[in-house]
Amino acid sequence: MSLFLVNRYLGEDENGSVSKESQSQALLAKLKQKAKEKQRQSLTEQTQHPSKERTERQNAKTKRKADKDNSQEPKHHKKRRSEVVPSIALDSDSQDEPVHEEKKNKRAAKETRKKKKDQSGSSVKGLSDNTPVTGRDGQDTGGEEEKTGTETVALKQTTAKTSGPTGYTVLGGFENKPVQKVNRVLPQWLAQPDVIHRDVKSNLVPIADIPELSALLVKKLQNNGIQHLFPVQAEVIPAILESAQQGLLIGRGGYKPRDICVSAPTGSGKTLAFVIPVIQVLMERVVCEVRALAVLPTKELAQQVCKVFASHAEGTALRVVMLAGQRSFAAEQASLSEHRGGMRRSLADIVVATPGRLVDHINKNSGFSLEHLRFLIIDEADRMIDSMHQSWLSQVVKAVYRSGSGAEAMSIFRRTEPACVTAASLSPPQMPLQKLLFSATLTQNPEKLQQLGLHQPRLFSSVHSPSNTIGSSSNGNTTPAAPAQKQGCFNFPQGLTEYYVPCTLSKKPLLILHFILRLKLSPILCFTNSRETAHRLYLLVQLFGGLQAAEFSSRLSPAERKKTLKEFEQGKIQLLISTDAASRGIDVDGVKCVVNYDAPQYIRTYIHRIGRTARAGKTGLAFTFLLGVQEKNFLQMVVEAGSPGIQKQIVKPENLKGMEARYEQTLQELANVIKDERAK
């Protein structure tokens, strides 16, 4: 029974002999006496501190009212409240308490504050001194009172003060902490690249200074008129050759070459930086197999790179094949392999492909094998990463390691996907797959680069931006970048001068005509944002007359595009109006001027467009037509990207006057032509 004994407080004179009635009477008398004493005490205090007393009385009154309200609640609510209120009250999103309770609390607290406010000007502060305000109240009031300046501040202070002593963590508090800027932290290989000089002209390296180059290739380069290597070539060629010192295989000891990433300005000679070493490594091969694969985003680029490979492989046994859909699938298939005596024989050493056509051959052409692939070259790498959703890379990698478990695994070398390095895994000779990435605007986003599955990558870059500032690294793996860094600083060719031309929409075509007919800036490569604009501008210029123009977009067939590019290169076309189909990689010698008829939306697009001029250390001009609304954002974008400076070029209205009458007439003719086209 003693287990259930409940001890009660029965007053100091607890005595078993006294009756219960007398006990309670004694207790009551004692309480009354205490109450009297307290009353007397408060009276004396009141005479000394009248305002404080009043405040306390008000508080007590409010508290009593709140208690009364609470007493009407069901018991379990009361209990929960006493447990939960201080903590959840600070969380405005919390749904733990019933809504009516919240309202009552708010009302009670509000009343308290209102009365205090009436009492004195500093009432809000007074509240904080005497009555703890729950966070929820503070929050509501904070929201309302934000309209009244000084009071808001006082209330915020109140909340901050009260949150401390309660010992509860304030969630969603009012303290306005300054948000800390997050500094980008790059992996070491991205933050500390091998630096390439941006100025091509003053950093030429004589071919003789690169002893790694084979005599055959030196001769070939000289025959092609190349006596010096550009900075990117002087850095990257020896690095690739060094990684293939062991021939095509990894020797015992398991040295697997590092993947190589190159970020250098447009027109700085990146193509030869991979063509030369790949040819040199492969030209000693005995058996013909596909050992190098270059992937490019467009047919035109594939064609251009294929041409460079073919011209430098001349005189060797190497065969270069293009898979870009320029020819039929069957024709491409026939150029890749042949079957003799039931055996497949590869006819290609180097394949240059676009991703779509490449995947077609991997899946549908049994004669196409990548099991001997040694180099995977990804040109315009940032663009190729964006097309990763086509999963071309995973298909290539799958095709490369296809033989891992098959009968061919018994051949002299093994091809296994990179895994943990062990003594057993290293004993048979391995053929590595080395990735070589090139772009003028290589992303620094490690998340994007991760999609490429790079192996201990090494970066060569000509971006001398603060983003590459070497900071102290705590663990040696990452380097905090300088706080002032911009998200991305890009490569701008040294010989390029950038201008922007403020204009109105209706005057843009007239400006282009002025540039060609009056300023004689041709050949001009002009970019629009859509093929419709390109087509209409082309029609208008044709109708205006006096110059040779052509359009270049997906409206044309690949054959027509090829012909157009050739004619532009030959100087037969003064104005080539193109969509972004020609903005990347296209190398047309002698383009003096690029005009962005439509301002590009993205900085990368801008860099590639203007990079069609000022190539190979030459000079060039880039003009961007800007409408009033575009000016601010565009200029900001260009400056942030690290442009050396873009100048304003104003074309005075009187300079256009002589052409205006003819222009108006041409516009009317154009309307008829477009109507006819639509009817057709």
Ligand SMILES: Nc1ncnc2c1ncn2[C@@H]1O[C@H](COP(=O)(O)OP(=O)(O)OP(=O)(O)O)[C@@H](O)[C@H]1O
């Ligand atoms: N060492 C060299 N000497 C003279 N000319 C060169 C040399 N290397 C490359 N070139 C020429 O420079 C031009 C630009 O080269 P390339 O097309 O490789 O530039 P890129 O860096 O790939 O440009 P983009 O980023 O626009 O694709 C080409 O016409 C090429 O023939």
